Each structure stands twice: as structure tokens, then as C-alpha cells.
Amino acid sequence: MVSAVFFDTVYGYELKSLDDQFFTDIITMNENVTESMMPSIASFLVNVFPCLQYIPEWVPGAGWKKKARQWREQKDRTIDGVYNWTKQRVINGVDDYSIISSTIKDALQTGHNQTETEKLAKNFGAALLVGGSGLDPIAYRPLKLDQSFRAPHTCTQDDEYQGYRIPKGAIIIGNIWAITQDKEFYEAPETFNPDRFLDPSVPVPPVFGWGMRTCPGRHFFQDLFFIQAVLILATFKIGRYIDENGEEVEPLWKIAVVSAAARPSTFKLKLSIRSTQRAELVQMTP
Incomplete structure (x- = not known):
């Protein structure tokens, strides 16, 4: 329920199945984000020693850099995928009153900088994707x-x-x-x-x-x-x-x-x- 309401409210997208590609991509992205924050040697020691970010990807023991690059690419595909779906609906004249579609439509009508507007809308959607959609429902008052x-x-x-x-x-x-x-x-x-x-x-x-x-x-x-x-x-x-x-x-x-x-x-x-x-x-x- 939480994810379905989220998709509908933010993107105007109807989530009909937990096997939906948009949904599974978000779950994968959230898992990658949480793992990347772990400071253990098995994951990302760079979180403890930031200077390691300057080590080339080919150096032995720097395999985490390749993993991080792949995860960033997956994150970009995830955010761009559902965002572009909503953007195309706006271009086609579909008005679902979702948060992202309203932001895009307002920018098109008022002549605001489209690049800045897209960046704002994507970042806002991404913040919501990571901040809440992967959370499990909690059955308490x-x-x-x-x-x-x-x-x-x-x-x-x-x-x-x-x-x-x-x-x-x-x-x-x-x-x-x-x-x-x-x-x-x-x-x-x-x-x-x-x-x-x-x-x-x-x-x-x-x-x-x-x-x-x-x-x-x-x-x-x-x-x-x-x-x-x-x-x-x-x-x-x-x-x-x-x-x-x-x-x-x-x-x-x-x-x-x-x-x-x-x-x-x-x-x-x-x-x-x-x-x-x-x-x-x-x-x-x-």
C-alpha cells in the first residue's frame, strides 16, 4: 500500500504488482544505498578513510570503486526511468496532478529553466525514493x-x-x-x-x-x-x-x-x- 500510494502521488504511476520493474529497481537501489553506508572492510572502507576515493579502480583491493560506479549507473537508470515516464505523459497532455507532473507542467507553462527544473524534480523524487518507499509498514499507533x-x-x-x-x-x-x-x-x-x-x-x-x-x-x-x-x-x-x-x-x-x-x-x-x-x-x- 505504501509504495502504491507513493508512486501514484509522486509520479502518477499505478503500481499493480511487486514485480513491476520500477518497483524492483527502487528496492535494488535502496539496498545498494544502505550497503554503501556500511564502514566495514567487506563493503566501503572509504566511508572511514575518505582519502581512499583517490585510489584508481584497477588497484588491488579497490573493487568497491567498480561496484560504486555500477550502483551509481543503476541509481541513475532508476530515477530517470520513472521520471521520464511521467515527463512523457505531461508532453502527451495527460494531467494526473502528481507532484512531479505538476512541477514539470508549471515549468513548461511559466518558461522556467527546464534543466534546473528537471534537476529539482529528479532530486526531489530521488529523496523520496531513498527516504521512504523502501520502508516496511509498521503496525502501531x-x-x-x-x-x-x-x-x-x-x-x-x-x-x-x-x-x-x-x-x-x-x-x-x-x-x-x-x-x-x-x-x-x-x-x-x-x-x-x-x-x-x-x-x-x-x-x-x-x-x-x-x-x-x-x-x-x-x-x-x-x-x-x-x-x-x-x-x-x-x-x-x-x-x-x-x-x-x-x-x-x-x-x-x-x-x-x-x-x-x-x-x-x-x-x-x-x-x-x-x-x-x-x-x-x-x-x-x-
């Missing part, structure tokens, strides 16, 4: 969404922090984990306590970034997550998995870290339809 929920910044001027000199142009990666562990704002941060956000003085975790690099689609995706949570809770009763002996199985709460994004490990649960009407609704859903 808004406070739990905040409890369970980005990219490098560049220092705009010479600065100093706790005795460390940070020169202008330096790459800065915010430590979201450290921010969310600050006990001055989050009491018992390791405890799952959605009610903490009832206190207006408790800041919302910065999972969508901050400053000029804040995800432009954060409100859009938060609303989508909320709708998804409401639909799931209104349709299903969610409980512990019942094994073959009729005993409830307590889920093992483990975090799987397979890329730059951590997520809960897979576990079994029990879903029960709340009513006959809702069962019919589920059967009607493709």
Missing part, C-alpha cells in the same frame, strides 16, 4: 511509530565542537543512535515506552534527518504509516503465535543488522480477522 522509527551533511563553515576543529566542507554524519540515547531527553531510552511522547517537551527522534537535509516527504510518509497502522489494527487482531501444542510462543526480540538500517528479526505471530466484513475486504485486496 502514532506514538509507537515515533518510538520504533540519514545522510551525510557538509559543514558550511569552520566550526569547533568539544575541542575538535571541523573545517568548512568536512563531511558530517549525525549519530542518530547517540541522540536517541540522550537520557536528558529520553528517560530509560532502551525501554519501549511510546507514552513518553505524550510529553510535548520530549523531542521526536530525528529519523527523517534535520536541517537542510530533512527528508522532504517525512509528513507524507508519517501519514501513510498512520493509515497503514489503522487499517491493520481495524482488520486484524494481533496476538502471540500458537504452537502445535496450543501454547503461546513469546517472540524473541532481536535486532537484525544486515545493512546501515537495523530492523527486527523475523518472528511468528497470530492474525485473526475481526469480522466477516473485514474478511471479505481482505479477499478483495489484490
Whole structure:
């Protein structure tokens, strides 16, 4: 649902299948992005030692540069593909009121610089693609969404922090984990306590970034997550998995870290339809 609404709203494209080329390309792009952010030797040590970016691709041990080049080409194809599809529809006179088509149409009508407009529209779409479309729906109410929920910044001027000199142009990666562990704002941060956000003085975790690099689609995706949570809770009763002996199985709460994004490990649960009407609704859903 989240991806389908995203495609329709941003690009005016109807996503009918998870095997759709546009969708699978985005999934691949998101996987590449998250893997590229890992600082391990097996992936991209250049994230830890930026000077490695100057090593030629043919040098032994620099295979990551070839991989990065291939991933960039895949990223460009992904972003250009769905963008060009929408652009062609605008040229053909189709008006679907999507965000990207409206941006292109306004530029054509007002005579704005088309190159700059295309760059803006592509970057905006790309930010949304990486920032939200690959996220899994979370079946909790808004406070739990905040409890369970980005990219490098560049220092705009010479600065100093706790005795460390940070020169202008330096790459800065915010430590979201450290921010969310600050006990001055989050009491018992390791405890799952959605009610903490009832206190207006408790800041919302910065999972969508901050400053000029804040995800432009954060409100859009938060609303989508909320709708998804409401639909799931209104349709299903969610409980512990019942094994073959009729005993409830307590889920093992483990975090799987397979890329730059951590997520809960897979576990079994029990879903029960709340009513006959809702069962019919589920059967009607493709």
C-alpha cells in the first residue's frame, strides 16, 4: 500500500504488482544505498578513510570503486526511468496532478529553466525514493511509530565542537543512535515506552534527518504509516503465535543488522480477522 500510494502521488504511476520493474529497481537501489553506508572492510572502507576515493579502480583491493560506479549507473537508470515516464505523459497532455507532473507542467507553462527544473524534480523524487518507499509498514499507533522509527551533511563553515576543529566542507554524519540515547531527553531510552511522547517537551527522534537535509516527504510518509497502522489494527487482531501444542510462543526480540538500517528479526505471530466484513475486504485486496 505504501509504495502504491507513493508512486501514484509522486509520479502518477499505478503500481499493480511487486514485480513491476520500477518497483524492483527502487528496492535494488535502496539496498545498494544502505550497503554503501556500511564502514566495514567487506563493503566501503572509504566511508572511514575518505582519502581512499583517490585510489584508481584497477588497484588491488579497490573493487568497491567498480561496484560504486555500477550502483551509481543503476541509481541513475532508476530515477530517470520513472521520471521520464511521467515527463512523457505531461508532453502527451495527460494531467494526473502528481507532484512531479505538476512541477514539470508549471515549468513548461511559466518558461522556467527546464534543466534546473528537471534537476529539482529528479532530486526531489530521488529523496523520496531513498527516504521512504523502501520502508516496511509498521503496525502501531502514532506514538509507537515515533518510538520504533540519514545522510551525510557538509559543514558550511569552520566550526569547533568539544575541542575538535571541523573545517568548512568536512563531511558530517549525525549519530542518530547517540541522540536517541540522550537520557536528558529520553528517560530509560532502551525501554519501549511510546507514552513518553505524550510529553510535548520530549523531542521526536530525528529519523527523517534535520536541517537542510530533512527528508522532504517525512509528513507524507508519517501519514501513510498512520493509515497503514489503522487499517491493520481495524482488520486484524494481533496476538502471540500458537504452537502445535496450543501454547503461546513469546517472540524473541532481536535486532537484525544486515545493512546501515537495523530492523527486527523475523518472528511468528497470530492474525485473526475481526469480522466477516473485514474478511471479505481482505479477499478483495489484490
